[in-house]
Amino acid sequence: MRNSGAVLILIFIVKLISQAAGVSAPGKPKLTSCRSPEKETFTCWWEPGEDGGLPTTYALYYHLENSETVYECPDYKTAGNNSCFFNKNDTSLWVNYNITVVATNALGKNISEPVEVDVAYIVQPNTPENVTAVVVDEDQGPFVRVSWEKPRTADTRSGWITLLYQLRVKQQKDKEWEEYNAGMQKYYNVFSLHPDTEFMVQVRCKPDHGFWSEWTQTTYIKMPDYIPRQRSLWIIITIFSVFIVLILTWTLNVKRNSVKLCLLPPVPGPKIKGFDKQLLKSGKTEEVFNSLVIQGFPPTIDYDDLLVEYLEVYDNEEQELVLDGKDLSEDCIKSKSPSDCDSGRGSCDSRTLLLEKCMVGRKGSGSDQHQYSQHGETSWASTESSECQGLEPGSPESSDGRVKTWPVVFSSPQPHHHYQAETVKPVYHSVPEILNHSSPHIMPTNYHHLHHQDIPQQEGRHGKPACRHSQSYNHFNLDGLNTPAPGVSPSRSLEYVEVQRVNPENMLLLRPLSDPNREPEGSDYAGEDYSKVKEVTSNNILLLRRDTSHHCVDDYSQASQCTTQQPPHPCKPVIYQSNSGMPQEGMRVMGNGYVDSTVLMPSY
């Protein structure tokens, strides 16, 4: 008892001393892993604990399952430090190994935790060997064929171990590997790698039940530069497009006419009257455009001219009112106005009226021109405008193609000057024809040109009345155009005139009723459109008389009791001579003795 007690105390003291000195028993070792590379041998590694400051030895002991026999590790060297290698003789499969490691030093020992190991489940093969990567060029494109060999130690030949392989590929710059399972084969084709880049390849293997081996060393392979061609697709596309092109061409060929019509529509030629395409081709633009210019086009209507303003009637003693029957449109007189025109209305069916008059008047008329002679003429003016000139410009009646002029009212109070209207004013119709047909001195339009040359000789002349009634006559010199007459616009609108006064020269001054410049002296005529007919003489002479207010002498013989205000207003015999000799028919006698003067307008 005392001895044991003393020993205990001694040990305790030794421990205290050793602890004070910094040495102690070794720490507990730890078995880290046991691995078998080929399922025939295996190795165990341990981790030593603290050595306690003293040299420590380690020993591995094991015992098989269901056996108590403890064996020590047969080989501490082969596998390196802190390892134990079990060779083939010591390795039994499908048997549990109970392994412990014991650390021993001067002060004590320490035993690790036991570990149960079944060799069949701790297989971790070595890495595959001889990894080679080759670029194989094919029609589809180049690919990489990676091939390797099994690890040397693994015996797959006898079927003892079955290895499954795996490889991984990546570019240098990539982070992630791309893994492929190769199964049990020892090669693999990698497709769809980027051209002209370098790739890294690694391989590893695993038994059917076990751990993966380590990756092999990196194998580098460089992909060549190639252009991926998909030949079959291009062939199909080419054939298809050729087919479509053929079909389109054939269709176009069949329908070429309509295509041509659609793409190139026919250009319409110019259709300008008077436009000469040849001129255009010649390139002379001046001529081209000159031909387009129509003199006097557009027709400007001088509305002033249209207004019948004044009609000057000259009372010429020497001459009597001679009416050239031929000149006068006795046809006009007797022409029946189809309309029920009052004498006051200006334009009742004037067109048709004038037409008829045109037709009629032309028959007897040679020349259309109304010549005007200077002063001594008395002329009646017809307010009626005729438009026959325009209507039948090319009338065959005019032998010399003269334009017909119409008896129109003198439009201006100026007696003479106005007659010589310089302006040619074709109101209607084509001027060139007028131009062409006209002799140099024509265009008398708005005026009566009274030609008194032949007047005294031609028709019957009356004696000079005491009352000098102004005679107005229309002598329409239709035969010749001796005196050039300035162009006067041929057409006038129909309007009534009234006698303004009679000047001392026995000129009857007429003025249109619508004239705003009308003198108030003739105000008594303001509302009066009509002239009262005194009587009709046998030789178809209408004797108009003045208004009753004016108290005009209505007879030749009667002395005029004209007011002094006005020039003597003789009776104004409106003499119309109609060839047919039926003046009464031609004129319409109103009930109260008024004559519709419009009817009596000679129309030429």
Place this chain on the structure above:
Amino acid sequence: MSLTLCSPTLCLYFSLSLGLSLWAVAVLLVALLCLDPHSRVSSAPICTHGPSGCHVPSLADLFDRVIQHSARMHSLSNDLHSEFEQYFLPSKNSIGKIYRKCHTSSILTPNGKENAQKLAREELTEVILKLLMAWRDPLFQLHQSMAHQQDFNSFSSNKALEMGDMTHELRKGVEKVAEKMRVLGMLGNSVTGLSPAETMLPISDSGEAMSNYELLYCFRRDSNKVQNYLKILKCRIIPEHDC
């Protein structure tokens, strides 16, 4: 007009039939195109009527089939074992894990490559068959006990059931292989059928029934053995294929 020859109903029938026929033709074409004969898993039927008029599987095919079976079996056992270990034995206490031997320990099995290679084909085949035979009943019991216990989910019990069936199938297959080999003259006649008396019961030395875990543990090992032995056998007999 010209269409009066065809009455509306007749035209309708005609068009319908035409459409149906076209559709059928299209379907057939699609089926032919899509069903790649090479992608199909060709399963050669086991001829019951003998070699005439039937594709007789070769020995290599038989071996492949059997080996696939064994691999499947082993993976199942492995899964079950790890499940068991994970859920029911949290402590990784290795000491005293297995206190009892597997009931198949009495069967002498080679525990190394040399030992396995030393065995003749017949012996190896016999060992395989013995092993497979020994596990027929215990697996059935295992499934029964697992099905009854509430601890296991249906998936595990189904696995156990499948495992049992697969073992049965494997045994049958190996028997066929042996038969084939015997026919081909590769096997001698030393292989004898297992006598019913040699059926073992999974009773440990102490007489207690083994627990499920122990059964799974043992079966996992034995299935590994079977797979390995079969591979060795195959590579010994037909070395050119996957060896």
